[in-house]
Amino acid sequence: MVQKPSIPKGTRDFTPAEMAKRNYIFNTIREVFALYGFQQIETPALEQMQTLMGKYGEEGDKLLFKILNSGDYLAKVKPEDLQDPQLLPLAARMCEKGLRYDLTVPFARFVVMHRDQLQLPFKRYQIQPVWRADRPQKGRYREFYQCDADIVGSDSLLNEVELMQIVDTVFARLGIRVAIKINNRKILSGIAEVIGEADKIVDITVAIDKLEKIGIDNVNAELAANGVGSEAIEKLQPILRLSGGNNEKLDDISKVLAQSEVGMKGVEETRVILNTLANCQLANVVEFDLTLARGLNYYTGAIFEVKALDTPMGSITGGGRYDNLTGIFGMPGLSGVGISFGADRIFDVLNTLDLYPKDAMETTQLLFVNFGEKETAYCLPMAAKCREAGIRCEVFPDKAKMKKQMSYANAKAIPFVALAGDNEMSEGKITLKDMNSGEQQMVDPQQLIQLVRK
Numbered sequence: 001m002v003q004k005p006s007i008p009k010g011t012r013d014f015t016p017a018e019m020a021k022r023n024y025i026f027n028t029i030r031e032v033f034a035l036y037g038f039q040q041i042e043t044p045a046l047e048q049m050q051t052l053m054g055k056y057g058e059e060g061d062k063l064l065f066k067i068l069n070s071g072d073y074l075a076k077v078k079p080e081d082l083q084d085p086q087l088l089p090l091a092a093r094m095c096e097k098g099l100r101y102d103l104t105v106p107f108a109r110f111v112v113m114h115r116d117q118l119q120l121p122f123k124r125y126q127i128q129p130v131w132r133a134d135r136p137q138k139g140r141y142r143e144f145y146q147c148d149a150d151i152v153g154s155d156s157l158l159n160e161v162e163l164m165q166i167v168d169t170v171f172a173r174l175g176i177r178v179a180i181k182i183n184n185r186k187i188l189s190g191i192a193e194v195i196g197e198a199d200k201i202v203d204i205t206v207a208i209d210k211l212e213k214i215g216i217d218n219v220n221a222e223l224a225a226n227g228v229g230s231e232a233i234e235k236l237q238p239i240l241r242l243s244g245g246n247n248e249k250l251d252d253i254s255k256v257l258a259q260s261e262v263g264m265k266g267v268e269e270t271r272v273i274l275n276t277l278a279n280c281q282l283a284n285v286v287e288f289d290l291t292l293a294r295g296l297n298y299y300t301g302a303i304f305e306v307k308a309l310d311t312p313m314g315s316i317t318g319g320g321r322y323d324n325l326t327g328i329f330g331m332p333g334l335s336g337v338g339i340s341f342g343a344d345r346i347f348d349v350l351n352t353l354d355l356y357p358k359d360a361m362e363t364t365q366l367l368f369v370n371f372g373e374k375e376t377a378y379c380l381p382m383a384a385k386c387r388e389a390g391i392r393c394e395v396f397p398d399k400a401k402m403k404k405q406m407s408y409a410n411a412k413a414i415p416f417v418a419l420a421g422d423n424e425m426s427e428g429k430i431t432l433k434d435m436n437s438g439e440q441q442m443v444d445p446q447q448l449i450q451l452v453r454k
Helices: 016-035 057-062 079-083 087-094 104-113 158-174 185-194 198-208 216-225 230-240 246-256 261-278 343-353 373-388 402-411 422-427 445-453
Strands: 046-048 097-099 122-131 143-152 178-184 285-288 302-308 317-321 336-342 366-368 393-395 416-419 430-434 440-443
Touching: 016 122, 016 143, 016 158, 016 343, 046 104, 057 198, 104 122, 104 143, 104 336, 143 158, 143 343, 158 178, 158 261, 158 302, 158 317, 158 336, 178 185, 178 261, 185 198, 185 230, 185 246, 185 261, 198 216, 198 230, 216 230, 246 261, 246 285, 261 285, 261 302, 336 343, 366 373, 366 402, 373 393, 373 422, 373 445, 402 416, 416 445, 422 440, 430 445, 440 445
Parallel strands: 178 285, 366 393, 366 416
Antiparallel strands: 046 097, 122 143, 143 336, 178 302, 302 317, 317 336, 416 430, 430 440
């Protein structure tokens, strides 16, 4: 029996039409990154497990794709290890490498390894796939692309402002209306401190990061299950329900955090970022959101998240400041801040809202019909001139029936077809057919280029 082909759940194939759409997204983001002086790098799909483990919290570590050692992957495993119910020590011996979970931790490793070659502050962008052993669902995949921009080697809050300008510019160019949400991990640390649960900051942030998804009752239940006291949970409720404009919420949380030095520092940073952005004439709304926590443990300052306003979808961009990430790799004291565009979710949003411009599809613009060897020899130099002029064109490879060649043009949505027979060749011209209107006219090569480009 012939095996039916399939792909792993949470992964996708992309057709040429879909790739044209994805390239439109990548190119838009890449162009905006370049406008702000960011330079591109790439890192391997594989990283050492010791590079990845412990950087994403306990939940994130569970989602790492581990790769069995090549050859005898049991070589470092003792028989008694196989009886150990704790799987992580066993996995560490069998799997020394894993697929990258995001682009930020590999970037931190890159900075440490190449520090002597980098000019600080270093502004990099990276567009590559990442992998997470998550449960596939709408908008959530096991293999997906991230488009990251990071600045390391500067503590200035102007970097946060610039990244928010990049976010605003990208989504304005894509035509997606978004809400840019901002919070600060220092504020969250201050909240944990004033409710008397400073040592539970990770549990608190992981739980309230799920507020929009699972609701406040389930968040409270998760907090209680993780050992947060009932009195602390009660104190947390009015904080999570703060409402009003950005300045109003900042004023209210300032009163709550008055006795927390770290919390007030977070309020001050957030106020500076929001006040500066208010003068930048952004196209999209920027909102201070106290429930934004972003579950990754390495954030230490401002944190960001972007939601599409016109279609239900999870976060389509996120990021924040990570003052101590490179310290894990032996390079303490280097501050960084970055954002990550979720290209696959942006792809789904653009599809849902039908926002792709027609010229983004990168289809062939002109097809030369093949009437035979002599006619093809006549068309090939003309096709070359068209390509030199930037026109995407192709010559049908086989001498096939006209119906088949026209069907090919229609299937690929090619707007123009060029035909050359004895009359055209004797006059040094070619007949150009507009596939939309059906009109055709005999033109010289220069006119052909002008008409197709027009």
